[in-house]
Amino acid sequence: MVRLMPETIEAEVIEIDGVAPPKGDGGETEASGERRGSRVRIPEIRLDRRWWPLWLVLGVLAVALAATVGVVFGAIYLVYSLIRGLIRALFGGWAGSSAR
Numbered sequence: 001m002v003r004l005m006p007e008t009i010e011a012e013v014i015e016i017d018g019v020a021p022p023k024g025d026g027g028e029t030e031a032s033g034e035r036r037g038s039r040v041r042i043p044e045i046r047l048d049r050r051w052w053p054l055w056l057v058l059g060v061l062a063v064a065l066a067a068t069v070g071v072v073f074g075a076i077y078l079v080y081s082l083i084r085g086l087i088r089a090l091f092g093g094w095a096g097s098s099a100r
Contacts, residue, residue, distance in 0.1 A: 013021050047055065 015021075
């Protein structure tokens with residue numbers, strides 16, 4: 001016969017994150033839950049010192065890429081402004097000044 005539910009596995013918790021579980025029936029009171037929640041540990045990110053040349057090179061490449069993209073967009077905007085000014089001078093400049 002096929003079982004639909006797996007058997008329940010029970011285990012005793014000895015330690016979690018270096019802290020032993022509270023003694024007793026295992027039920028947590030509201031006050032102790034609030035106390036634990038207030039001490040939230042933020043994981044500390046530390047980079048290995050041996051990798052600093054790689055991070056330096058990647059940072060320089062990222063700055064160079066951002067600068068290149070900025071220069072390209074600046075050049076596109078400059079060409080757009082020149083073409084728009086040329087079109088205004090040829091077609092819209094005289095019509096705009098006579099309407100005033």
